Amino acid sequence: MSSPSNIGILALELYIPTTYISQSDLEHYDKESKGKYTIGLGQTEMSCIGDREDINSISATVLLQLLEKHNICPSQIGRIEIGTETIQDKSKSTKTYLMSYLQNSYNIEGVTSYNACYGGVQALFNTVAWMESSSWDGKLGIVIASDIAVYEKGPARPTGGVGAIGILIGPNAPLVLDSLRTSYMEHAYDFYKPIPSSEYPVVDGHFSVNCYLKAVSQCFEDLKRKTGAMTLDALGDYWCFHAPYHKMTIKAFFQIASDDLSSRLPHFDAKDKQSWGIVNEYLKPLWNEKCEKATRLGKRVGNIYCGSLFMSLKSLLAFEDIEEVCEN
Amino acid sequence: MSSPSNIGILALELYIPTTYISQSDLEHYDKESKGKYTIGLGQTEMSCIGDREDINSISATVLLQLLEKHNICPSQIGRIEIGTETIQDKSKSTKTYLMSYLQNSYNIEGVTSYNACYGGVQALFNTVAWMESSSWDGKLGIVIASDIAVYEKGPARPTGGVGAIGILIGPNAPLVLDSLRTSYMEHAYDFYKPIPSSEYPVVDGHFSVNCYLKAVSQCFEDLKRKTGAMTLDALGDYWCFHAPYHKMTIKAFFQIASDDLSSRLPHFDAKDKQSWGIVNEYLKPLWNEKCEKATRLGKRVGNIYCGSLFMSLKSLLAFEDIEEVCEN
Known part of the structure; x- marks a missing residue:
């Protein structure tokens, strides 16, 4: 073959x-x-x-x-x-x-x-x-x-x-599909179904949020290292996230954006609201350009677990000019 | 890389x-x-x-x-x-x-x-x-x-x-691992666990046996075609089977042996005990040479589902001269 x-x-x-x-x-x-x-x-x-x-x-x-x-x-x-x-x-x-x-x-x-x-x-x-x-x-x-x-x-x-x-x-x-990738996997009791007769999971949102943000942060760090990209902006034309709910996507974006700014602007403090005000001009267009269109379907459908990331891709393809996505 | x-x-x-x-x-x-x-x-x-x-x-x-x-x-x-x-x-x-x-x-x-x-x-x-x-x-x-x-x-x-x-x-x-392979997958309600609170499967042994024998038969047929092997004997030095129980392994061996004999000996009838008697001389050494050692552990442990085939391999390596297995 x-x-x-x-x-x-x-x-x-x-x-x-x-x-x-x-x-x-x-x-x-x-x-x-x-x-x-x-x-x-x-x-x-x-x-x-x-x-x-x-x-x-x-x-x-x-x-x-x-x-x-x-x-x-x-x-x-x-x-x-x-x-x-x-x-x-x-x-x-x-x-x-x-x-x-x-x-x-x-x-x-x-x-x-x-x-x-x-x-x-x-x-x-x-x-x-x-x-x-x-x-x-x-x-x-x-x-x-x-x-x-x-x-x-x-x-x-x-x-x-x-x-x-x-x-x-x-x-x-x-x-x-690009062969370049990196993964982050960690054991956490954030989501599990220990009661066999119940369809409902036991959820500890706190663990889930922390584990997910740590994974996103580490994966972007690894990808920057592997590609030699100096800024987040240089890393990909569009970003699709897993979307358990829309605010989680925004949190993930802010996590990597604040990692990026901290590494480049020594006085940037992610906990200082004023710092965020100053850089908002940089972040908003970045979100709109790279993330926003991919989140539209998920906002209306909810979390679909395994399909969630691919629904984000479907959303991007539906709301962005498809030829432009495929050319990039 | x-x-x-x-x-x-x-x-x-x-x-x-x-x-x-x-x-x-x-x-x-x-x-x-x-x-x-x-x-x-x-x-x-x-x-x-x-x-x-x-x-x-x-x-x-x-x-x-x-x-x-x-x-x-x-x-x-x-x-x-x-x-x-x-x-x-x-x-x-x-x-x-x-x-x-x-x-x-x-x-x-x-x-x-x-x-x-x-x-x-x-x-x-x-x-x-x-x-x-x-x-x-x-x-x-x-x-x-x-x-x-x-x-x-x-x-x-x-x-x-x-x-x-x-x-x-x-x-x-x-x-x-040789890249040559073939698979057979079919939907059957032979084994399932529809009661969430129970560890026990619902088993219909009849469906399981039929589905497994069909799969073994078809896969050997495909492998003979792909390799150009004219007889079963020419197809591999050792054979390891999935072993839900020892008799099932023997059934699988007899299935492919009788397929093989039917394709080569026009008067061979798998349902005729006398036919089996005549070819027993051919089958017994084939079983002993290619299969028997791989079944020894399974006979003592039972069915371990996903690991069963690999336990057969472990059994072969334990009871056969390892260097010979690896050289073949």
């Missing part, structure tokens, strides 16, 4: 249920102060699933969307990998379930990748590596990142959401 | 608890006929876990065995992937938990791979592909395949077992 080049994203399909809750209605229903969810979390709506869909069906929906919209036969697919942390039962993989939609095609690798919201990203990395490997069979890869985020009554509930993303991976792609 | 060559298995560590049940004692306890488990399933003992270990701890055990026995620092590791279908809670990945043993090493990719007993094999394939990919960071990879197989009272119970395998992957390995 000859080595493929320019491996990346050929197509990106999104599925969100048509039902949703207005966050301002939810504030009212929960008897919370006006603006707690809409301004405090930055969310405007939240997608909701009914009882006739589950993680298997929404994953199948994006798989079939990819096959039908892009005229792909099952026999052209050599690998399907699902990133999810939503479990229909405690053993059967969503990947096996999806095989029932691929009649007569049995030689399809890939499993369900399972690691908090990171499963979808690892599924993407694995699929691209498979295509670069000596075992590639010349076929296309599909990555599905899907989750149903349900929280029990309380502070985490308004950040729930549901969505599935299907990504078609192949050579000569308009969106090529 | 220069391209690595001869990527494969540098080390293979096995962990099995010291506690076990004798299968003949279990026959007696279950008031079953003598030989039902020992002859019918071909199992002699079954490893048992206590209440002070779980999937995270046994996975950590083999991780630490690999690091300590082979003098590996966490900073030398670039990827850890766990193949398992044993869930401690419904969200937290065993991979994240293992990060707590790798102080100051945060840039470690890999997640938990989840797909019935196949998760460990996919974890191995993903890790080798990562090492062959343009994103490889020059570090070593670790694959852990571990499971605790518990069944409720009834026919499946004596095939349970527990075990964890840790595999160190790197270049210039004594056991190099």
Whole structure:
């Protein structure tokens, strides 16, 4: 098999249920102060699933969307990998379930990748590596990142959401994946589901926020070092973040922006509001240029865990001039 | 990063608890006929876990065995992937938990791979592909395949077992992974855990046996086609099977042997006992030469799901002349 080049994203399909809750209605229903969810979390709506869909069906929906919209036969697919942390039962993989939609095609690798919201990203990395490997069979890869985020009554509930993303991976792609990357993984009891009979996670938002900001900060630091970029501005044309809720995205942006300014302006103090006032002129255009468009879908859908980062990419492609994104 | 060559298995560590049940004692306890488990399933003992270990701890055990026995620092590791279908809670990945043993090493990719007993094999394939990919960071990879197989009272119970395998992957390995392979995946309700509060799977052995034999048969057929091997005998020096129980391994061997004989001897009839008698002379040495040594550990430990195939490899290496295996 000859080595493929320019491996990346050929197509990106999104599925969100048509039902949703207005966050301002939810504030009212929960008897919370006006603006707690809409301004405090930055969310405007939240997608909701009914009882006739589950993680298997929404994953199948994006798989079939990819096959039908892009005229792909099952026999052209050599690998399907699902990133999810939503479990229909405690053993059967969503990947096996999806095989029932691929009649007569049995030689399809890939499993369900399972690691908090990171499963979808690892599924993407694995699929691209498979295509670069000596075992590639010349076929296309599909990555599905899907989750149903349900929280029990309380502070985490308004950040729930549901969505599935299907990504078609192949050579000569308009969106090529760069081989340069860095990761940060740490053990924390920020989010887990220790009660087997309950769908609800135990969430400690404090740990989640800290762990995520530490990861974002360290990864940008590593990327600056690896690329030799002297300023944050020089590092990429657009930035897509995982978006558990909109304000978290802003926090992540401010974290790396303040890291960047601290490293260049010795008197910059991230805790001093006046310092922020002075540099606001620098930060606002940077946010608008690199981040804002990628956050629009997430504000309306909520956290979809594994698919969240890819929904940000979908949002960027939907609201930015697509040709410009692909050329950059 | 220069391209690595001869990527494969540098080390293979096995962990099995010291506690076990004798299968003949279990026959007696279950008031079953003598030989039902020992002859019918071909199992002699079954490893048992206590209440002070779980999937995270046994996975950590083999991780630490690999690091300590082979003098590996966490900073030398670039990827850890766990193949398992044993869930401690419904969200937290065993991979994240293992990060707590790798102080100051945060840039470690890999997640938990989840797909019935196949998760460990996919974890191995993903890790080798990562090492062959343009994103490889020059570090070593670790694959852990571990499971605790518990069944409720009834026919499946004596095939349970527990075990964890840790595999160190790197270049210039004594056991190099060939890039030639083929897969068979099909959706079947043979094994699933639809009751969230229960550890026990629902098992339909009939579906499992059929699906597995179909897969083994199709994969050998594909491999014969891909390699141009005219007879089964020409296809590999040793064969390691997934081993839910010893008799299943024998069934798999007989399936491919009878496929092979049917394709070469037009009058061979797999259902005719006399035909088998005639070719027994051909089959018995083939089994002894290629399969038997790989099945010895599994007979004593039971089914360990994701690690089962790798325990067969460990068994082969333990009972066959290791240098001969590595040279072949």
